[in-house]
Amino acid sequence: MGQFSALVLLAVACAFFTEAEANPFVYNYERLRIGGLVFACLLVIGGVTLLLWNRCKRGSEKDKDNSSNI
Secondary structure (H helix, E strand, C coil), X not given: CHHHHHHHHHHHHHHHHHHHHCCCCCCCHHHHHXXXXXXXXXXXXXXXXXXXXXXXXXXXXXXXXXXHHC
């Protein structure tokens, strides 16, 4: 019975240390934060571009219309 208890204790200890080393949910928070900042910057730049795109497009159409009336 003593050998069986020692074997079970050894198996539990090995499983505990193996689980701590092979945990797939360990994140590199610095890389995650930098990736989030890059993603946020791209969204802001895309939003500003989208807002200004229509204004620039209308400005070029007005120039074409004014030149044809002259």
